Amino acid sequence: MKKKTLVPLIVFLLGMCLVGLIVYKTDAIEKEQKRTTAQLNATTYGERIKNEITNGIEITDTLQQILISENGEINYFDTISKNIMSDSIESIQLAPNGVVTDIYPAEGNEAGKIDLLHDKDRGEISCYARDNHTLITQGPFELKQGGYGIAVRNPVYLNDKNGQEYFWGFTIVILRVPDIFSDSINALSDFSYKYKLSKTSSPWSDTYEVVYQSDGTLTNPVSYDFTIGEENWKFEVMPENGWGNTALIAIIIGFFTSIILILSVLIWVWLTSKENKNRFQKLAHMDSLTNIYNRYGFDELAEEMIAKNPNAHYVVALFDIDDFKFINDIYGHVYGDRALKNLADSMKISFPSDALLGRNGGDEFCILLPNRTYDDAKEQLQQFTMLPKIFSYKGNDYPFYISLGYAEYPTAASNRAQLMRCADAALYEVKLHGKNGCMAYKEGLQSGVRKQLGFALKDISEHLPGAFIIYRADKENDELFYANHEFLHMAGYKDIDELFKLTKKSFRNLIREDEQQQIEASIWQQIDNGNENDYIYFHLRKADGTYLSVLDHGRIVENQQYGRVFYVLFMDWADMHIRYSDKFSE
Incomplete structure (x- = not known):
């Protein structure tokens, strides 16, 4: 994969990992803060619910005190009940010996006069309250008047003439649910919380039954536990929208993802620009047809190589295709280009990797061989000149030939430009002697501008x-x-x-x-x-x-x-x- 694609991709992936970490940390902190707040609300409103229920229970305590002070008698029961009655109370009852005899208000509650100790639904728990001297709550259950209620039964014990304690019966209050704790749950609803109030089904049971709850399922809620009598109560709370802050997380993801995308795109643009710059620089130095250096690139690199190590020996060779104009005229420029490309390919094969290969233009090519003398380069250049060279035209192979001249630095020239002129003079001499040959520069050869040889x-x-x-x-x-x-x-x-x-x-x-x-x-x-x-x-x-x-x-x-x-x-x-x-x- 190209660097310009791989690097932005890595940046994007690492950035998204960072976003994931930020989201995870933010979500964890947000959840912790929400749980802390929810726990505070559960404790606060759980305690208020307990107090509100306890306030209803105190009615039974009031009746109990009257019975104790009046030696088991309550005169003016209706008047007393009316004075202590509230909107969250369904009824107030007396049950001497466990049998309900008095109910306020009486109207509509006639069916409530039952023997609690022997009733199949109420007997077991009522006997437990009697025998264990403990207040019990039972419910919720559906009220005949509509809605739901919880029965609070408070056992009353008196002393007989001999000072012996005996069971008098129960003082009872029926609490309306959720009226008894409506202020608390309304406040929680206003704060956008879901909730559930549960209690153990009996003092000896660990099984909870729901007293009242809001709509929807609670997921991993916080809770506040409290006890009324010998029964355990649990108040559970959670935010309506869950523990996470979806809006905040979406904003964080969107914000940081946008930054990472922009950063990745900018890196891609920068790398692409850098790659294009390098490509354009390379194109400025390379010949597009033969994929070797053009004259500008060859001259620049040759100058650098000689300047870097001026005491070394170098050999420059110049050569061109004999009668190249004839190939173009007979076969066309497409096949002339094929001959040029085949010649460049043979250069790449024939010379080592440290050789600098170039095309001066047209059909003229050049080679710079570092750390070579005339004697070192002679055989290699002669073999290359004589090497068969062909191009294909309509299924047939046609040969072509080259003329080559070469010169040595610093033996024949003191700089690159002069070295090129000496090699050109040697090439000119080959052309004058019939072409298709290889010659080294020697003193006396004309090194001026080469004249046009022959006619097209x-x-x-x-x-x-x-x-x-x-x-x-x-x-x-x-x-x-x-x-x-x-x-x-x-x-x-x-x-x-x-x-x-x-x-x-x-x-x-x-x-x-x-x-x-x-x-x-x-x-x-x-x-x-x-x-x-x-x-x-x-x-x-x-x-x-x-x-x-x-x-x-x-x-x-x-x-x-x-x-x-x-x-x-x-x-x-x-x-x-x-x-x-x-x-x-x-």
Whole structure:
């Protein structure tokens, strides 16, 4: 994975881990704070609920004191009950010997007059209260008048004439739920808390039953425990929205994730910019076609290498492709580029990794070999020059050749620029001596600006005084390579592409069908007899399908790239006949 992608990703992942840690710590602190606050509320309001229930129980204590003071009698029960009655009290009862005889208010409560000690639902717990001298609560249960209630039964004991204690009965109050502790639960609701009030089902049981609770399930609530009589009560509390602060956590996640994303993007932009800068710097120094240094890059690095170790020996070689213009003219620039790329690839294979390889431009290349002398580099450069070099064209391989000159620092030159001029002078000398060779610089070679050597094929062919073509000298494969403008004009072809298309690049297809075998046999007979000066007469096929009477004069030439080829000039037979008949008639 690229650095510009990997680094921002690592930053993002580490950042998200940090966000996770911050969220975890924040959530833990928030939960702890909420639990502390909730515990404080549970304690405060649990104690208030206990007091509110105890206030209801005190009614039974008041009646108990009256019974004790009146020796088991209560006169004016209704009047007394009315005075101590409240909205949260459903009824006040007396149960001498465990049998309910008096109820206030009486209306609607007639069914409450029961024998508590022998009642199937109330007997066991009532007997326990009697036998253990303890106040008991029972419920909640559904009231016939509607709603729910809790029965508080307070056992009363008196002394007889002999001073012996005996069980008188119960003073009873029925508390309305949740009216008895409505102030506390309303306050908790206002503070957005859920709650649940529970009590043990009996003094001897550890099982809790719910007295009253808010809507919804409580998750991991805090609690406050208290005791009334011998029964345990539990008041549980938790925030309505849970222990976590979802809004705060969302804000933290959003805020820090945004920062991390921005930071990651900025790092990616910076790395991308840095990578692009390095790439552009590299592109400024590299040749895009051959992927070796261009002239600017080569000159800069060569200067640095020599300056870094000026006492070392260096050899610079300059070389180019012989007749490269011919390759471009015949095969096109695409195949010329292939030849250049193949040459650069052979450089990479032929020279060690410490060699500096460059392309000066066009078909000219250069090599700097550090820590080399003439003797060290001679064999390697000669082998490279003679190494077969080819490019492919339509399934066939075609060879090409190079000329190379080289010079040594500091033997021949005192600086890089002078060293390059000396190598160029040696290359010029190779060109003057027939090309396809390798030569070291020596004193006396011209080191000035190299002159143009020879002439380009197109310059020559387009100005020949006649129509001109080149084709392969092969009996089986007479491939057309080139035709100048005058030939195309004479034969009616608009350009060389149309010529190649209509003739299928075969010279044979320029000859009238009925003359092909005879003309080809005549051409090769002349060649085999060593006679290259005879003319051949035949009918040349024009672009429009008509024929033109022509004389051709050809010569076989050995070419380094294509082997034996024919160079052929054409003359219009009718035009020659007219012109020369006029001259002879004079």
